[in-house]
Each structure stands twice: as structure tokens, then as C-alpha cells.
Amino acid sequence: MLNETTTATEADFAIENFTVSDAELPEFKDLKFENINELHIDHPGANDAEYRTRRDYIAQCAKSFRETGKITDVDYNAREQRVWRYVAEELEELQQKYASPFYLRAKKDLGITTERIPQLSEMNRRLKELTGFRLAPIEGLVETRGFLSWLSYRVMLCTQYIRHHSHPAYTPEPDIVHEAIGHIPMFTNPNFADFSQFIGHGARIATDEQLEALGRLYWFTVEFGMVEHEGEIKAYGAGLLSSFGELEHAFSDQVERRPFNLEQVINHEYTYSDMQPVLYVIPSYAELKEITKNIESF
Numbered sequence: 282m283l284n285e286t287t288t289a290t291e292a293d294f295a296i297e298n299f300t301v302s303d304a305e306l307p308e309f310k311d312l313k314f315e316n317i318n319e320l321h322i323d324h325p326g327a328n329d330a331e332y333r334t335r336r337d338y339i340a341q342c343a344k345s346f347r348e349t350g351k352i353t354d355v356d357y358n359a360r361e362q363r364v365w366r367y368v369a370e371e372l373e374e375l376q377q378k379y380a381s382p383f384y385l386r387a388k389k390d391l392g393i394t395t396e397r398i399p400q401l402s403e404m405n406r407r408l409k410e411l412t413g414f415r416l417a418p419i420e421g422l423v424e425t426r427g428f429l430s431w432l433s434y435r436v437m438l439c440t441q442y443i444r445h446h447s448h449p450a451y452t453p454e455p456d457i458v459h460e461a462i463g464h465i466p467m468f469t470n471p472n473f474a475d476f477s478q479f480i481g482h483g484a485r486i487a488t489d490e491q492l493e494a495l496g497r498l499y500w501f502t503v504e505f506g507m508v509e510h511e512g513e514i515k516a517y518g519a520g521l522l523s524s525f526g527e528l529e530h531a532f533s534d535q536v537e538r539r540p541f542n543l544e545q546v547i548n549h550e551y552t553y554s555d556m557q558p559v560l561y562v563i564p565s566y567a568e569l570k571e572i573t574k575n576i577e578s579f
């Protein structure tokens with residue numbers, strides 16, 4: 282089991298058991314999808330027939346999950362593996378400097394290496410042992426409420442396809458690099474897992490306006506969060522950890538790094554497509570959980 286050693290206050294909070302048994306899990310068939318059969322015209326792979334064929338194959342793997350409940354491993358080809366190796370190596374170097382130590386240990390523990398694309402099935406096994414979180418493959422973007430609601434069951438919906446080889450540093454949508462290098466390691470943290478589940482509970486009952494507030498909380502933590510570690514600031518958000526540009530930018534003097542304040546965060550409007558000028562630093566994962574545990578009463 283990974284232990285959190287970020288601050289002395291970690292031990293002050295008991296870790297409850299919020300795990301969800303197989304029997305309590307709703308059917309994956311109930312998921313609502315946005316139109317995922319189209320690649321936007323500005324997507325780097327939009328006009329590449331071979332890439333689109335690969336996307337269709339990988340989408341089929343995700344679809345079969347909803348029929349069988351079993352994750353199908355993707356048979357990634359050599360070109361896809363090359364894209365992974367390039368991006369994973371570049372990120373690894375930057376992460377050694379900027380990533381949260383918890384995240385770095387968790388990535389190793391899950392067997393995520395620079396050598397090959399990890400399968401959701403293998404990461405899932407370890408993740409379930411550690412925090413009871415599980416991964417469910419999806420073939421594309423799910424609407425916000427649906428996506429966040431699944432966190433209430435300790436389920437993270439994950440894509441399996443990889444970005445187009447012509448732009449390895451960029452993806453207009455979440456891909457396996459973003460999921461496996463960005464998101465998945467943090468779900469091995471019990472406090473972070475519980476916090477994510479709180480967002481999920483909130484999303485299930487939120488009004489549209491409250492859902493926007495939850496979306497902003499998700500954005501400034503799960504995607505772009507920073508954490509204090511022994512007097513230094515480190516990154517734990519997936520949007521930072523899976524992008525060279527975002528990660529370097531986050532630590533540059535163009536960014537104001539503010540202490541986390543829940544009220545400010547849920548009211549902080551951001552532009553999705555721009556680099557973030559303001560980021561929020563949590564004191565620890567335990568405190569993030571503590572601050573957000575009454576999220577349903579927003």
C-alpha cells in the first residue's frame with residue numbers, strides 16, 4: 282500500500298472506506314455519450330484513413346466492455362507504441378522535476394513505464410487493490426454530468442486510443458497518454474480517491490449551475506492541481522502532468538500560484554483552450570478531502 286507522507290497533518294484525518302462493490306455498480310450500458318463517431322475537422326488525425334481505422338478498432342474494444350463488463354486489451358501497433366515512448370520519455374524527465382512525489386511513486390507502482398502503452402486491465406487490478414477505484418473504457422467524450430457522476434461509484438471512465446503521430450505533443454481530446462500518465466496514478470491515493478468520489482456524489486444531484494461549480498473544482502484540482510510538498514510546490518493535476526507545455530508553464534513566472542480556496546475555485550471561470558494564468562495549491566490531499574467533504578451541500 283502506498284503511504285501518503287506529504288505532511289504531518291495527513292494522519293489527522295481518518296480514511297473512511299467508501300469502496301463500491303460489484304453489486305452496487307450500475308450497468309455501464311446506461312452511459313450517455315456525446316457524438317463520438319466524428320473526429321473534428323481540426324483534429325490532427327481527421328484526414329488520415331489509417332488512423333481512423335485504428336480509432337474504430339479501439340472504439341470497438343471499449344464498446345464490448347459495456348456488453349461484457351470485461352476490459353479488452355488493445356493490440357497497439359508499432360507506430361502507436363512509438364508515439365507513447367516519445368511522449369512518455371519527454372514527460373518523465375519534466376515530471377522528475379515538477380511532479381508530486383506521491384504521483385511519481387504511484388506511477389511506478391502501477392507499472393506505467395516509458396517503454397510501452399499500459400493496458401487498462403493491468404492498471405485496474407492494482408488500483409482496485411489500493412483504493413477500490415476502477416477504470417472503465419470508453420470510446421470518446423462523455424457529457425460532464427455523466428462523466429463526473431461515475432466518480433461517485435469510484436469509477437474513472439478512460440479512453441484507450443492514442444493521439445495522432447503528426448502532433449505527439451498535442452491532443453485536442455483525452456487519450457491514453459492523458460489518462461494513464463495524467464489521471465490514473467492519483468487514484469491510488471486514498472484521500473484523492475475519496476475527494477474524487479465526493480465530486481461524483483455532487484454531480485449526481487447538482488443543478489446545472491452547481492454542476493458548473495463542480496466542473497471548476499474538478500478543473501483546478503484533478504486537471505490542474507498543485508500541492509505543497511516539504512515547502513515546495515509540485516504538480517498533481519492530469520492536465521499538467523500529461524503536457525510538456527502546461528507543466529513548464531505552470532512553474533513559470535507567468536502563472537500566479539494561489540493557496541487553494543474552495544469559494545474562489547468554484548467561482549473561478551477559466552478558458553479551456555488557453556494556458557492557465559492562475560493555479561491553486563492545496564496543502565495536502567487529506568486537507569483537500571476535508572475541505573470538500575460537504576460538497577453535496579454547495
Ligand SMILES: [Fe+2]
Binds near residue numbers: 455463464504519520
Ligand atoms: Fe482529464
